[in-house]
Amino acid sequence: MSDARDPTQFDPVVPNTGEEYEPLEVFPDDEDFDLRPGADSCYKCSTCDTNCPVAEVDDDFPGPKFQGPEQWRLKQTDDDYEIDPSISECSNCLRCDTSCPSGVNLAQMHNTARGEYVDNQMSKLSVKYIRNRILANYRTSAYFASMFPRTANFFMNFGPVRWAMEKVLHVPSEREFPEFATQTFRQWWSERGGAKVHSDDKKIAYFHGCYSNYNTPEVAKALVRIYEHFGYEVMVPPQKCSGTPMFANGMLDDARRHAETNVEELTAAIEEGADVVASCTSCSMALRNEYPELFDIDGIDDLAAHTYDAVEYLRIHTDVRQELEAAEVSGELEEEFAYHAPCHARNQGLERQAIELFRDLDGVAVEDVGESCSGISGTYGWKSEKYEKSMEIGSEMFEHMEESEGTTGMTECPTCASQMEHGTGYEVRHPLELIEAALID
Ligand code: SF4
Ligand code: SF4
Numbered sequence: 146m147s148d149a150r151d152p153t154q155f156d157p158v159v160p161n162t163g164e165e166y167e168p169l170e171v172f173p174d175d176e177d178f179d180l181r182p183g184a185d186s187c188y189k190c191s192t193c194d195t196n197c198p199v200a201e202v203d204d205d206f207p208g209p210k211f212q213g214p215e216q217w218r219l220k221q222t223d224d225d226y227e228i229d230p231s232i233s234e235c236s237n238c239l240r241c242d243t244s245c246p247s248g249v250n251l252a253q254m255h256n257t258a259r260g261e262y263v264d265n266q267m268s269k270l271s272v273k274y275i276r277n278r279i280l281a282n283y284r285t286s287a288y289f290a291s292m293f294p295r296t297a298n299f300f301m302n303f304g305p306v307r308w309a310m311e312k313v314l315h316v317p318s319e320r321e322f323p324e325f326a327t328q329t330f331r332q333w334w335s336e337r338g339g340a341k342v343h344s345d346d347k348k349i350a351y352f353h354g355c356y357s358n359y360n361t362p363e364v365a366k367a368l369v370r371i372y373e374h375f376g377y378e379v380m381v382p383p384q385k386c387s388g389t390p391m392f393a394n395g396m397l398d399d400a401r402r403h404a405e406t407n408v409e410e411l412t413a414a415i416e417e418g419a420d421v422v423a424s425c426t427s428c429s430m431a432l433r434n435e436y437p438e439l440f441d442i443d444g445i446d447d448l449a450a451h452t453y454d455a456v457e458y459l460r461i462h463t464d465v466r467q468e469l470e471a472a473e474v475s476g477e478l479e480e481e482f483a484y485h486a487p488c489h490a491r492n493q494g495l496e497r498q499a500i501e502l503f504r505d506l507d508g509v510a511v512e513d514v515g516e517s518c519s520g521i522s523g524t525y526g527w528k529s530e531k532y533e534k535s536m537e538i539g540s541e542m543f544e545h546m547e548e549s550e551g552t553t554g555m556t557e558c559p560t561c562a563s564q565m566e567h568g569t570g571y572e573v574r575h576p577l578e579l580i581e582a583a584l585i586d
Pocket of ligand 2: 198
């Protein structure tokens with residue numbers, strides 16, 4: 146027999162030294178060690194930096210790699226580390242999060258860092274903080290404005306008022322305030338007597354968000370009619386803001402208060418057999434991605450698992466595609482549309498849904514105007530110091546819209562819609578309005 150050891154006798158678990166040893170304590174403080182997925186997965190490829198629209202137009206912005214994983218590491222190693230103020234320059238478009246090949250959760254890192262910066266380092270008496278708090282709580286302003294919509298519409302765009310707002314609050318006078326509807330969606334819903342279709346097994350709970358309630362109830366009404374056309378019982382639970390503008394402004398306590406109501410009300414609807422659909426892609430993203438990343442509320446994971454964008458849900462659960470192939474649009478919406486996919490739709494993998502859905506619909510043409518960010522990012526473009534940057538980011542989209550055949554815009558995001566209108570003068574419609582025009586008499 147040779148001197149070689151019998152491989153079947155080798156136990157790889159037991160070190161073959163014959164000596165006793167003490168195990169090494171690698172992480173002495175391991176209970177506090179943050180090993181959440183993605184926190185340490187950055188391999189510095191810089192893909193996020195090259196996809197950041199703010200970094201593209203602002204040489205002083207350090208970019209998402211610094212805002213996310215690098216700052217995160219600095220926080221892990223230095224308890225006194227202060228968040229870099231440049232976190233306020235991030236628009237929360239999430240293009241970095243969407244593009245990272247290593248699954249680093251940049252959205253969660255940015256939102257957490259921004260929240261810490263606002264809580265601990267920003268003066269609560271500064272004009273910026275007060276202005277940002279007002280912008281982030283749009284639902285509150287819209288609630289009061291909707292009590293006197295005609296008066297609000299006049300005053301919000303009245304020259305001297307806008308001049309004063311620019312001087313005092315630094316809200317750019319170039320922007321047009323969105324009009325408030327004379328009847329909110331919820332008023333219409335209540336006047337209508339609620340759902341017209343009842344079903345034991347096909348129910349959706351509609352998260353309309355602030356904009357479809359106060360500014361564009363036609364989108365919300367289209368959703369109700371389309372879902373009823375497909376035999377769904379529509380529920381409209383009590384709800385607050387999704388929190389999207391609060392995340393973007395670092396107001397995490399405000400966002401949490403709203404999230405608590407939304408989670409409670411929407412999970413109650415889920416228990417009754419409903420799935421949750423939202424007509425704004427930023428709202429669906431908040432409910433299914435940002436809530437579970439930032440908060441620990443009973444039922445939050447259940448809500449995330451049952452939340453969909455309204456068009457996405459129709460494509461999964463109904464014959465909408467086949468019905469549209471056999472339909473034709475005539476009248477007001479017999480048009481060519483310049484379609485912009487919102488960054489938050491991209492983050493959910495929904496950027497092609499409108500193009501694919503309307504491809505074979507007679508009477509219309511829908512052209513994708515490309516991958517660029519609109520630049521508005523909710524409240525970002527509503528700040529004087531960011532207005533020029535916002536327009537520079539949006540310039541590629543404006544150009545592509547103007548080069549396309551269409552003279553009407555289309556998108557799922559209401560603030561992208563306002564930027565598209567502002568940059569081109571085009572009227573902008575929601576895909577749900579086109580589905581309604583094609584399928585509902
Ligand atoms: S894309 Fe992801 S892995 Fe690459 S530098 Fe950015 S965070 Fe790191
Ligand atoms: S969220 Fe958008 S603006 Fe902010 S760092 Fe990421 S890509 Fe840049």
